[in-house]
Amino acid sequence: MIPTTAREIRLRSRPAGWPAPENFELCEVPVRQPDEDEVLVRNTHMSVDPYMRGRMSDAKSYVAPFALGEALQGGTVGWVAASRSQIPVGSWVRHDRGWRDYATIATKLAQPIDVNIAPPSAYLGVLGMPGLTAFVGLHDIGGLGPSDVVFISSAAGAVGSIAGQLAKAHGATVIGSAGSDEKVAYLTNELGFDAAFNYKNGRSVDQLRRLAPDGIDLYFDNVGGEQLEAALATLVDHGRIVACGMISQYNETAKAPRNLTAIVRSRLTMRGFIVFDHQARSGDFVREVAPQVKSGRIKFPESIVDGLENAPQAFIDMLRGGKYLGKVIVRLADAEARSPNTSS
Ligand SMILES: NC(=O)c1ccc[n+]([C@@H]2O[C@H](COP(=O)([O-])OP(=O)(O)OC[C@H]3O[C@@H](n4cnc5c(N)ncnc54)[C@H](OP(=O)(O)O)[C@@H]3O)[C@@H](O)[C@H]2O)c1
Missing domain, CATH: 3.40.50.720 (NAD(P)-binding Rossmann-like Domain)
Structure with missing residues (x-):
């Protein structure tokens, strides 16, 4: 069942030096049903990455700063919960509207992922x-x-x-x-x-x-x-x-x-x-690395933190180091509990 409201994390204020929990805000917002050529994704895992710290400042950089009072963004994976697009309900996709439980996005922003090669979270790390x-x-x-x-x-x-x-x-x-x-x-x-x-x-x-x-x-x-x-x-x-x-x-x-x-x-x-700047190399990368991930030759350590409400602290702890091994992932929902009516 798709809820009528869901949570997102917004940037409340720009950190000066080390970020702190007060820089973030957890908000409840309406879930928007997809329009034509859109999908609604139930995000199951989101990434916290060092580059996000740069986007929390308003200094000029290679990517625009996060806007104050708006939901943060970043790599996330999930399954399609409602669709008005050629991507069927139940499909796994990756996109960049992380830091929220549900996201309504244009079809072109949803990248299909193959969860038979590796679990969904791997598409935010080793295969991401x-x-x-x-x-x-x-x-x-x-x-x-x-x-x-x-x-x-x-x-x-x-x-x-x-x-x-x-x-x-x-x-x-x-x-x-x-x-x-x-x-x-x-x-x-x-x-x-x-x-x-x-x-x-x-x-x-x-x-x-x-x-x-x-x-x-x-x-x-x-x-x-x-x-x-x-x-x-x-x-x-x-x-x-x-x-x-x-x-x-x-x-x-x-x-x-x-x-x-x-x-x-x-x-x-x-x-x-x-x-x-190097997205054109994605094909070569996947051809070389995906088989080694599937066979187990390449290991991909992950540290999983549960719950959107814990994402800001996971981000801060990732930056500080010492606590987590490998890719730090915030789990937003149980991947096994996805819509049962499609295969992958
Ligand atoms: N150029 C690009 O396009 C690009 C793309 C992705 C990432 N990056 C950069 O690549 C680097 C790694 O990214 P990642 O996603 O893999 O993050 P990561 O290495 O998993 O970052 C977290 C780790 O950084 C270490 N760390 C934190 N402060 C440190 C310090 N003062 N001295 C030494 N180590 C420290 C900690 O490890 P310990 O517990 O071992 O201290 C912590 O666990 C980052 O600098 C990131 O900005 C660049």
């Missing part, structure tokens, strides 16, 4: 934006080669955990960093990293040099700050940096890196990218 980011970052931006020694920061996170496994599958030697001994053990024991270190257990540069005495060829930077400084000091001549993200600086002012002269001295290349 973070997975494509890992794939594009390594291959198109980083020029990954089989003899590379690769260092990946936030290696137990959504992007890092996939980047590490893709680089290993390509033959590279892979070193990861993470913020707890449990995560470090997970990287080497479960995800096949060659080595890993806890960046909270001493200076990153010392730990990285110990694990890579001959230097690293490629740094996949998810973090910036002190770990970027460590990588700059450890890269071989003509080494490369994939500037994917700098999560250590999204809520605080950076104190590092202080050694950018290494770029000149070691003839380094540092290249940033935004995954949304």
Whole structure:
């Protein structure tokens, strides 16, 4: 049964520094039935991603800021609960109207997903934006080669955990960093990293040099700050940096890196990218990665938080780190309880 009202999370105020629960507001709104060429989706899982922090500020960026007093947006998956489109009721889709229990959207915004390959939540992580980011970052931006020694920061996170496994599958030697001994053990024991270190257990540069005495060829930077400084000091001549993200600086002012002269001295290349510019690679990505996800060769750690009302705290905890492993997903409804009248 489709309810007449449902909940959404709005941005009440823009965070200054670290976001807090007071920046968010849970509201009850009418559920709108679909018009012609629209579907109503019962969202079952939504993503919380670091880039959303940038959209909560009103600084100029590659994507427009979230509007105050309006529902937030972001990757979400769910099943079609009502349809006036060629997408039948019961179909699984992905779209970008997350942070709400129900969404009425144009057909063209609803991307069908195949839940026989992987569970719906995987389309927000390994088979979604973070997975494509890992794939594009390594291959198109980083020029990954089989003899590379690769260092990946936030290696137990959504992007890092996939980047590490893709680089290993390509033959590279892979070193990861993470913020707890449990995560470090997970990287080497479960995800096949060659080595890993806890960046909270001493200076990153010392730990990285110990694990890579001959230097690293490629740094996949998810973090910036002190770990970027460590990588700059450890890269071989003509080494490369994939500037994917700098999560250590999204809520605080950076104190590092202080050694950018290494770029000149070691003839380094540092290249940033935004995954949304690389959607044309989605087909190649799915062809390479989906079979490995289905076979179990690629693992996709997820941390699931229940309930839309807990999404703001999940987002804040994801940014702070330490609590969650892999992709952080907020479960909005039981995926098993979907409309029973269609198959996938
Ligand atoms: N360029 C693009 O198009 C693109 C696309 C997607 C993501 N990104 C970026 O890629 C990075 C990873 O994204 P993701 O979605 O996979 O997020 P993620 O790595 O899962 O982010 C959460 C993790 O970040 C780590 N972290 C937080 N603060 C840190 C700090 N000060 N120092 C070191 N680690 C810290 C924490 O891990 P620990 O518990 O291990 O500390 C936390 O669990 C982010 O910077 C994101 O903005 C870029």
